[in-house]
Structure formats: structure tokens, C-alpha cells
Amino acid sequence: MANSGARDDHGKPRARGLRGWLLGEGRQLLVMLVLLAVARTSFANHYSVPSGSMEYTLMPGDHVMVDMSAYGVRLPFTNVTLVPRDAPRRGDVAVFKSPRDGVRLIKRVVAVGGDRVVLADGHLSINGEALADPAVPGVEHFGARAARLNLDMGGGPDIEGLVVPPGQVLVVGDHRGNSIDGRYFGLVPASALYARALGVFWRRGEGPVWKSL
Structure with a gap:
């Protein structure tokens, strides 16, 4: 059977490449940068x-x-x-x-x-x-x-x-x-x-x- 791609612990296909990064670590990084910008602009x-x-x-x-x-x-x-x-x-x-x-x-x-x-x-x-x-x-x-x-x-x-x-x-x-x-x-x-x-x-x-x- 052809390999349909990497799967997670629940057997679901893992998102790969840029799309996967944006849905995972990239989104977390973006949220952190926004919070830092708000803090710098509004507080200290x-x-x-x-x-x-x-x-x-x-x-x-x-x-x-x-x-x-x-x-x-x-x-x-x-x-x-x-x-x-x-x-x-x-x-x-x-x-x-x-x-x-x-x-x-x-x-x-x-x-x-x-x-x-x-x-x-x-x-x-x-x-x-x-x-x-x-x-x-x-x-x-x-x-x-x-x-x-x-x-x-x-x-x-x-x-x-x-x-x-x-x-x-x-x-x-x-x-x-x-x-x-x-x-x-x-x-x-x-x-x-x-x-x-x-x-x-x-x-x-x-x-x-x-x-x-």
C-alpha cells in the first residue's frame, strides 16, 4: 500500500510544510508577538x-x-x-x-x-x-x-x-x-x-x- 503520509498518535494525517507550521508553532508565535506588541504599546x-x-x-x-x-x-x-x-x-x-x-x-x-x-x-x-x-x-x-x-x-x-x-x-x-x-x-x-x-x-x-x- 502506498504511504499516505505521516500520522499522529490518533492515526490522523499530520499537516506538513508551511500550512502545518502556521497551524501549529507559527500560530503560537504569532499570538505571542501580538501580546508582546500590545504590552509594549499599552503598559511598559x-x-x-x-x-x-x-x-x-x-x-x-x-x-x-x-x-x-x-x-x-x-x-x-x-x-x-x-x-x-x-x-x-x-x-x-x-x-x-x-x-x-x-x-x-x-x-x-x-x-x-x-x-x-x-x-x-x-x-x-x-x-x-x-x-x-x-x-x-x-x-x-x-x-x-x-x-x-x-x-x-x-x-x-x-x-x-x-x-x-x-x-x-x-x-x-x-x-x-x-x-x-x-x-x-x-x-x-x-x-x-x-x-x-x-x-x-x-x-x-x-x-x-x-x-x-
Whole structure:
């Protein structure tokens, strides 16, 4: 009798070739890749810092762990929020796309809706209160968070009396004289922030580290 092909333990013909792979291991691999993509898009991911605009908080080449769900769980590959979470807060280091050209950026949220902002010589005042202690002018405090500024290139453009509308945020780099930020491209919708940085897990010259943000 002619061989009709390999059979499984139950005597049924086994699928062979590409079709068999797609029905077996290939399908499992595809499901795994989809789940990984959803997880990376909706929950956690990492960001590689390309420039020095956030020195000294972030240095060029830093690898940063970010929470993709901090401001809400979104439908993968869209801006549609499925489960709302926290609103952006002052001091957050957030990832978003530039309103100017769509380039992905990471900057600090320095003001939210309703805040009155003054920025002079690189130093911020929010609602009439300076964020830096006069005794340590190079460090600004956002509640429990402290940001060490880099002012070696000056403070960049000043801001005088800006009131942030509801639903908008002002983002500024910690390297005040070397950052293309909200002083150039304007305010950013709070809904456009799609990740909050949690910490640096790899730094050039140091290797594995953990520096909370």
C-alpha cells in the first residue's frame, strides 16, 4: 500500500510544510508577538535618550523605563484611551510627539492647566512661587521631586505670565539653554502625553543602574 503520509498518535494525517507550521508553532508565535506588541504599546517600554536637553536628569545615551499606561491604557497603536488613569502632574518626565514635527521627545511637565508660569534666566516660578531655593538656585522642586538644572548655556527664552489653559501642559527641558521645548512649539494637550518615565536603567559609562525619576 502506498504511504499516505505521516500520522499522529490518533492515526490522523499530520499537516506538513508551511500550512502545518502556521497551524501549529507559527500560530503560537504569532499570538505571542501580538501580546508582546500590545504590552509594549499599552503598559511598559523603554526610551533611548538622544540628546542633552534634559541634563542633568537624563544624559545622552541613557536608557529609560517608561510606563505606557500612566496616563491611561490606550488601544494599541492609537491615541484612543480605553481606561483613564492619572492626569499629568508637575515634575513628571513625559514622552510625547512634538507638535511641530512629530518627533518623539522626552521633557519635564513644569505646569498644568490653571498654572501661571514665569520663567526668567532659566528659573521657574509657578503661581507666584519660585521652584528653587535661593540658597541652591540650580535645583528646582516639584513637590517631592527635585530637578538639578544645567544652565551652562544660559536659561533660554523667558516666559512672562503665561496661564496654562485646562487640558494643556507646558513641557520644558532641564537643560534650559539647550532644549527645544514648549517655549518654541507651544503647549501640549495633556492627552498627547503617552508615557511617564520611571527611571534610568542603563547609563553610558556606568552600565546597569537604577535612577528613579
